[in-house]
Amino acid sequence: MPRAKIPFIQLHHHHLVTMTTLIMKDLGPSWDEITIALLLGMSTDDIHVERLGQDPDHVHTHAARLSFRTERERRTIVRSYQGLVIPMTHGYHYYTFVDDEGNLLSVEDDDEEEDIMMMESPPLHLQLMALPPKELESRFHRLCETSWHDTIAYPHHKTKDRVHAHAAMAYQLTKTMQQNKTHIRPIRYCRGVPVPSREAIDTVLNYLRSFSHWPLVETQRRGGVSASNYLVIKQQQQHHPPEHDKLWNMCRHLLHLVVPEAVYNAVAITRGFRGSPHIDTHDTATFQYVIALGDFVGGHLCCEADVDGTETLAIDIHDRIGRIDGRRVHWVDGWKGGDRFSIVYYCTEERDGTEREVSQDRHRAWMEEHPRQNVRTGKVPRRKYGRFSNGRLPPCLPMIGLGCSSFSTFFSSADGDDDDDADLTVETITRDIPVVQGWIETIRHAVLDRGIFLLDTAPWYGHGTSEIVVGYALDTILINDEGFDAGHDYSDHVTVTTGSEEKFSKPKRRTRTGLLPRSSVIVNTKVGRYEADPLRQFDFSYSTTIKSVFRSLERMNCEYIDVLQLHDPEFAPSMSILLEETIPALLECRKRGWAKAIGLTGYPLEVQHEILVKCSEQFGGDGLIFDQSLVYCHSNLHDMSLFHDSCFQSPNHDPLTNETEPNPSVPPPLESLAKNVTFAEFCQSNGINLMAAAPLSMGLLTDSGPPVWHPAPSSLKAACADAARLCRSNGVSISSLAMMYSISQPGIGCTLIGMKDVYEVDVASDLATRFSSIDFDEMNTMHQHDETNPILERILTDDEHKTCLQLLDKKHGPFANVWASGDYRWDGKAEAAKFWLLVNQLEGGRTPQAKSIV
Secondary structure: OOOOOOOOOEEEEEOOEEEEEEEEEEEOOOOOHHHHHHHOOOOOOOEEEEEEEEEOOEEEEEEEEEEEOOHHHHHHHHHHHOOOEEEEOOEEEEOEEEOOOOOOOOOOOOOHHHHHHHOOOOOHHHHHHOOOHHHHHHHHHHHHOOOHHHOOOOOHHHOOOHHHHHHHHHHHHHHHHHHOHHHOOOEEEEEOEEOOOHHHHHHHHHHHHHOOOOOOOOOOOOOOOOOOEEEEEEOOOOOOOHHHHHHHHHHHHHHHOOOOOOOOOEEEEEEOOOEEEEOOOOOOOOOEEEEEEOOEEEOOEEEEOOOOOOOEEEEEOEOEEEEEOOOOOEEEOOEEEOOOEEEEEEOOOHHHOOOOOOOOHHHHHHHHHHHHHOOOOOOOOEEEOOOOOOOOOOOEEEOEEEEHHHOOOOOHHHHOOOOOOOOOOOOOOOOOOHHHHHHHHHHHHHHHHOOOOEEEOOOOHHHHHHHHHHHHHHHHHEOOOOOOOOOOOOOOEEEEEOOOEEEEEOOOOOOOOOOEOHHHOEEEEEEOEOOOOHHHOEOOOHHHHHHHHHHHHHHHOOOOEEEEEEEOHHHOOOHHHHHHHHHHHHHHHHHHOOEEEEEEEEOOHHHHHHHHHHHHHHHOOOOOOOOEEEEEOOOOOOOOHHHHOOOEEEEOOOHHHOOOOOOOOOOOOOOOEEEEEOHHHHHHHOOOEEEEEOOOOOOOOOOOOOOOOOOOOHHHHHHHHHHHHHHHHOOOOHHHHHHHHHHOOOOOOOEEEEOOOHHHHHHHHHHHHOOOOOOOOOOOOOOOOOOOOHHHHHHOOHHHHHHHHHHOOOOOOOOHHHHHHOOOOOOHHHHHHHHHHHHHHHOOOOOOOOOOOO
């Protein structure tokens, strides 16, 4: 067979119309325009074929010049067929495309349209052409309700040989399926079983990247398969090179971590496998296991799901073990990015032979259920919510909560990641998308298996997609016997006075399939921050706040919100809008039962303090307007200002010991301010429960470092990088140490951690379970938030404790300089001021700069 050549792009004028052309080589001598059109899945109206005769490079083959109406048509053909061996009824044919001069020019990888095309699946007619002739004809008869020999799609004299007939049948069946909506192949997504060892994956991947013992293309080409390299290793094969033996053992270890009972005697390893619908006729067993490794995006393993091929099963096998019957048509979906290596485990022994599967349902069920068989289920400890019990907050919390900003593409564009999921929006997201299925699986694992029953989300996260994903997960977790009429003030239309009366439609309810009651899961969300567009990002009006709550309830299908939080109030244009519109709307939601409690969250502690004090002054009463405060990045290794900065005024008495109060659970009004206290002490003395988020300081306390948008000063980023190096030198994970340090603080009810997958849930849960023997009420050392923390001494290993002391060394530790200079945190109020300056610039200076709350 002649070696495939790389196609290139050429434009020329044809009949006064600019058309794009390429040369198709390695053709059979009898191929004509209809044959070529059929094999490329095109109509003769869309392609012009000019026969050139014998190929000068290969005397036994012929070539033809093809002209297309559009550049995209030409590029689609090149992407699907370049150098590909197409299986036909009498053998295999290579398709090669070059230009008139035979020059080689590759397609530009950074072309945006090319990126889109790389993600496309092989054409439907190419998927059907992989079927054996009898099966294709039988399917044609069932779906087209006529015999192939009775069709007049093409004249019989043009399809008299078997190659023509096979291609024409696939083409006509494709047209029928596309025209008849009942025959469109829907895609059902599922995920393979995750490999539990990241180390094992990286070991195999690094070896494959440096592997240099691939067979030559000419000696090891698989018919119908397009791949840069292709290698088959058989168990009983004699004279294996030692490199092949090593690779076999590594691949075997990888599979046996998930399926130790797997039966196979051959492994096929490929690099750059793309498209290539085919059938593995040499397989004898029902089970074929597949995994893909690398830094690619996309590349699902796709297969026909049933005997008629009316549905496609798309399996995410990226670092996961998938299982299919390889004797049914399967292929690799489009992908882009870096390397993509695939490993296929299969059996060719007759003694292990089984009948071909009628459908792939059994394999799909195995992939869905297998992870549940080996799942880690140790539950994280619980804590009491706080010193006050006002009946609005739950009595207890999990020690760690699930921060749900990870379940969106919230940080993708800001990080500059080239991710195919970065364009997920509230309009495009569905529960069937593989990455969404992974997020749902992660939430289910956290709640059901690890006891992390607090979910914290916001409309700002993914601009709505995070709340939608939480709703998808709750649909499978919560029982269906509760609804929006169960003890809450919902009618078909709720009327709320917002200056004028407005009606809000009752949230729509979806059917749920879980077993837990609604009260078993804490669902918190926020209001005030919404869109990516700076001009529409914040809206603190009464009407928008109510609308946002109803939208959140509908997205999450959860009847009520446990804690409804004011989001980033430092960005509010004025204090008056918070006091006159936002906070009254929050109180209305709590009064109506749409939210059980209300809270606030933001970075500058002084802004939270000011809001709490002014609320008490304006609304009076018992002073307890807010039930909860959520702070972030102020309870970690480099910034403990939540417990250390005594710059907030507080009442001169503790409500728990106030003899003038008839009810000790109700704090007094915020008056008689007498002393400066920390923000944690201020909240404690006023019955406001504390939660903390971001123990990793939004990526600062990780080995990989912070994202590009992080607002920390450069000196703090450098100090955190030094801290990470110190931890690595001691064999300690800085991320694990940072999480345990934050969890150990007695004044915090729950520490929120962003966990984007099952692996991260297990890591955080295992760290939290170390605290199972700690009685935080007994060890309520509110003034011991430093290196003498007795809780840390009890739960850290010797190496971890030694490293922690080094990190917290005020004179010689990595944070010593930033603590001395005050650069251990960033200026949250300055960030808000910069935002309003940007808004003013975007508005062209037409309006005065907003009078910010800061």
